[in-house]
Amino acid sequence: MKAVIVGTEGFEIVNLEAPQPGPGEVLVKMLACGLCGTDVEKLEGRYKGSKPIIGHEAAGVVERVGEGVEGLKEGEPIVPHHHVNCGACYYCLRDSPTMCPSYREYNFTPGGFSEYFIVPKWIVERGGIHKPPPGLTPIESCLTEPTACVLRAIKRITAKDPESYAVVGLGAVGLTFIQVLRWTGATRIIGIDINPARLAAAERYGADVLNPTEGDVVEIVMGMTGWRGVDVAVVAAGPPQALSTAIKLTRRGGQVLLFA
Numbered sequence: 709m710k711a712v713i714v715g716t717e718g719f720e721i722v723n724l725e726a727p728q729p730g731p732g733e734v735l736v737k738m739l740a741c742g743l744c745g746t747d748v749e750k751l752e753g754r755y756k757g758s759k760p761i762i763g764h765e766a767a768g769v770v771e772r773v774g775e776g777v778e779g780l781k782e783g784e785p786i787v788p789h790h791h792v793n794c795g796a797c798y799y800c801l802r803d804s805p806t807m808c809p810s811y812r813e814y815n816f817t818p819g820g821f822s823e824y825f826i827v828p829k830w831i832v833e834r835g836g837i838h839k840p841p842p843g844l845t846p847i848e849s850c851l852t853e854p855t856a857c858v859l860r861a862i863k864r865i866t867a868k869d870p871e872s873y874a875v876v877g878l879g880a881v882g883l884t885f886i887q888v889l890r891w892t893g894a895t896r897i898i899g900i901d902i903n904p905a906r907l908a909a910a911e912r913y914g915a916d917v918l919n920p921t922e923g924d925v926v927e928i929v930m931g932m933t934g935w936r937g938v939d940v941a942v943v944a945a946g947p948p949q950a951l952s953t954a955i956k957l958t959r960r961g962g963q964v965l966l967f968a
């Protein structure tokens with residue numbers, strides 16, 4: 709089988725023998741896998757937060773289950789988690805599951821950009837394999853993980869009755885924020901980016917859009933919000949000016965969500 713893995717300089721396409729699932733493991737036939745910003749950072753040698761395995765936004769079907777695995781049929785569409793927390797340590801008991809020391813210990817083998825990959829027993833036995841609702845394409849299914857990250861961030865908003873939001877940075881994450889915020893009932897969302905294609909997409913998803921190369925976005929947002937600023941700003945872009953812009957266009961007592 710073919711697999712894309714982290715090489716010495718960027719990615720490498722290699723031919724590997726298809727793995728066999730051991731007891732408690734599941735072998736997945738990959739049908740789609742998203743490319744995360746952290747994958748790119750790993751390929752460039754900049755991300756050291758977890759093992760050098762790329763491809764965690766994967767969707768596929770069960771190819772084979774290992775001994776003792778129940779509730780999964782061969783050929784069934786699935787979306788597996790690449791990390792699962794222990795549920796019992798100091799961090800897990802304080803609602804910080806992603807800080808759990810076990811969380812990053814486990815991953816797919818050899819990774820999500822492989823024709824077939826193994827989901828480890830640790831993840832399978834903790835319910836880390838989801839079955840997508842019928843009708844979702846594999847490409848739609850593989851957006852589960854980034855969408856879940858966005859949903860988790862939105863659940864952390866504590867500002868009372870927010871009326872207005874700004875999303876600074878309209879890449880895949882920023883555009884997902886706009887769609888999920890709309891789904892939660894938000895009506896005024898201001899999307900900010902310098903890329904015309906991204907601005908057009910944000911507009912299609914129901915945001916008002918601003919391009920910082922065409923005017924002072926802080927001034928314009930103030931004008932749009934009764935000179936208060938937005939209730940909640942989301943930083944969905946890496947450059948430091950995204951953070952300073954987000955802080956400036958948020959109202960006093962508002963909330964800035966640091967996602968990127």
Ligand SMILES: [Zn+2]
Nearest residue numbers: 744765853854
């Ligand atoms: Zn990701």
Ligand SMILES: [Zn+2]
Nearest residue numbers: 794797800808
């Ligand atoms: Zn834990």
